[in-house]
Structure formats: C-alpha cells, structure tokens
Amino acid sequence: MRKHGFTLIELLVVVSIIALLIAILLPALSKARLRAKETVCMSDMRTLTQVCLIYSTEYRGLLPDLGADYNSSAATSASQIYFTFKYWRDHLKKVYGIQRRHLYCPTNPNWDDDELYYWASGDESADQTVMARFYFTSKVGVGDTLFNGLHEPLPQASRPLFARNVTDKPRWTLMWSDLNREWPYTPGYVDWSRPNDTRIGSNHLYGNIHDMPEGSHASYLDGHVDWIAGHELESRSLSGSVNLWW
Numbered sequence: 262m263r264k265h266g267f268t269l270i271e272l273l274v275v276v277s278i279i280a281l282l283i284a285i286l287l288p289a290l291s292k293a294r295l296r297a298k299e300t301v302c303m304s305d306m307r308t309l310t311q312v313c314l315i316y317s318t319e320y321r322g323l324l325p326d327l328g329a330d331y332n333s334s335a336a337t338s339a340s341q342i343y344f345t346f347k348y349w350r351d352h353l354k355k356v357y358g359i360q361r362r363h364l365y366c367p368t369n370p371n372w373d374d375d376e377l378y379y380w381a382s383g384d385e386s387a388d389q390t391v392m393a394r395f396y397f398t399s400k401v402g403v404g405d406t407l408f409n410g411l412h413e414p415l416p417q418a419s420r421p422l423f424a425r426n427v428t429d430k431p432r433w434t435l436m437w438s439d440l441n442r443e444w445p446y447t448p449g450y451v452d453w454s455r456p457n458d459t460r461i462g463s464n465h466l467y468g469n470i471h472d473m474p475e476g477s478h479a480s481y482l483d484g485h486v487d488w489i490a491g492h493e494l495e496s497r498s499l500s501g502s503v504n505l506w507w
Contacts, residue, residue, distance in 0.1 A: 295368065295467070298366075298367040298368045299368060299465070299478075299488075301367050302366040302367060302368060302439070302464065302465075302478055303478050303486050303488070305362065305363045305366075306394070306437050306439075306478050306480050306486050307480065307484075307486045308359070308363055309359065309363055309364075309394070309437050309480070310436055310437055310480040310481075310484055310486065311484060312353060312357045312359060313325055313398070313436060313437075314427070314484055315357070316357075317426070317427045322426040322427045322428050323399070323425065323426055324398045324399040324424060324425060324426065324427065324436075325349060325353075325399060326399035326425075327339075327344075327345040327346065327349045327396050327399070328342070328344055328345070328346065328396070328399075329346065329399075330346040330347075330348060330390075331346070331348045331349075332346070332347065332348045339390060340500070341500065341503065341505075342395045342396060342397055342505065343392055343393060343394065343395055343396075343440060343442070344380075344390040344391070344392060345364070345390060345391045345393055345396065346389070346390050346391075347389060347390065347391070350364075350391050361373070361378060364378075364391065364393035364394055365378075365393060365394070366394070366439055366440070366464035366465070366478075368464055368465055368467075369440065369462070369463070369464045369465075369466070372393075372440060372464070377391070377392040377393070378391055378392075378393075379391075380392050393440075394437055394438065394439060394440060394464075395437065395438040395439070395440060395441070395505070395507065396436070396437055397423040397433065397435045397436060397437070397438070397507075398423050398424045398425065398435075398436050398482070399423075399424070399425045411497060411498050412496060412497060412498065412499065420432055423435065424436075424482055427482060433507075434481045434482045434483070435479055435480070435481060435507065436480045436481055436482055437478075437479070437480040438477060438478070438479045438480075438507050439463070439464040439465060439474075439477040439478050439479070440462075440463060440464045441463045441464070441474060441477050441494060441505065441506035441507060442461070442462070442463075442503055442504065442505050442506065443462075443503070443504040443506075444461050444502060444503045444504070445502040445503075446499060446502050446503060446504040450471070451471060451473070452470050452471060453466050453470050453471075453472070453474065454466065454470045462474075463477070463506075464477070464478075465477060465491075473491040473492060473494070474491045474494065475490075475491050476488050476489055476490045476491050476494075477489045477491070477494055477506075477507070479507065494506045494507065495507070
C-alpha cells in the first residue's frame, strides 16, 4: 500500500496558521495579565485603606501617622509621603496582618526591593523606614518638606490639606495612592525613571521614561478606591529633586 504524508506546502501552511494564532493571542494574554496585576494592586490598596479606618475606630478617629517614628526618643518624622517608619511596618503586620506585598504594586516589581523595604541597610537590621506607596493622611511631620513644596500652596489654618482624623474636612481626601514620582527632577522634562535604576518612577508606567503613567489607584477617607487616568494626574509637589504627582 502507498503511504501518504504531508507535503512541504501543507506543513508550511499549518506552521503559518499556528504562528498567526500565537501573534494574535500573545498581546491579548499579555494585556489580561497586566489587568490582573492592576486588580491585585487595587485590592491591596483597599486592604490598606480598610486597616487605617479600622485603626481610627480604635483611636477616637485618629488615622495612623505612618510618617512618625514612635520608636525614636526624639520627635522624628518622614520627609516624604512614600516613607513608612519601621514601627508602623511591624505594627500593621503584627496587629492587622499587613504583608510586604500590600505595600508594593505588582506592576512595578522592581520597586519591591529589599533595599527599599529595609531602607537603607537592605536587610532586617534596618531601623529606619520603608519606601513604598504614597500615604497622605496624618502626615503631621512632613509639613515643612512636602507642603512648602506644593506648586499651589494653600492656607492651612482653617482647612487641613490632608486628614488627620476621619472627621476632618481636608482639601484632599486622599489616603493612599500609587507611586508617581520623578527623581531626579529635571526642569522641562518628565522622566519617570532613570535608565540605570528602574525602581524609580510610577507603579503603572508601561511606556518609555518620558511617557505619562497609564494611571494610578487612589483611595479616600470614605474607603473607596478609584482608578485615575494618567492624563488626570498633576505635578503637585517639588521637594528637592523629587517631583510628586497625584
């Protein structure tokens, strides 16, 4: 009996069809994977927000001041809204179950780095701060550094810029936000990261270093979390060579 096999043309057609299907499916799979990471990011931010609100119910409405070092004998405060002191990192983990993953967005894995989580020694011996998401509320200690750097300074006497108590009526009701910063800031340019240090920039930066972030998650005093499109973000504060967007 004569045996029949595939011709070279038939094999090439099959290979071409498979290659075409892969080319069609890969971008869709990549996009789905990215959306899944953004969903995790939003969920983690909601968890952080709820924990802060639970804390406030236990302390007469006061929100946790993650920028204050309660382990220090002298009054010590963080200079930026992305600093959380070790005391709070350990307290939130022990009492409320907050893990390291909650503080970092999965879309920017380079930001989740030992040197930043254990700032600045890079290991558990660190006794200073964690560099993570933006946390705005109860930032008493960053007044001179952050607030004086606002591009549009606002009077603070009658209305706080950010809440210290859940009953406050602040200018901004923001509680948490994704990382959105330029460092080092270069006048006239928007560079979200340095070529030799990809940790710097935005949690949702999917283009090159000059492109705006795709967007940013933000949570508020009432507990809800929103997705803010990149074109809606504004340069709000310049502190030294660090330009902050929210």
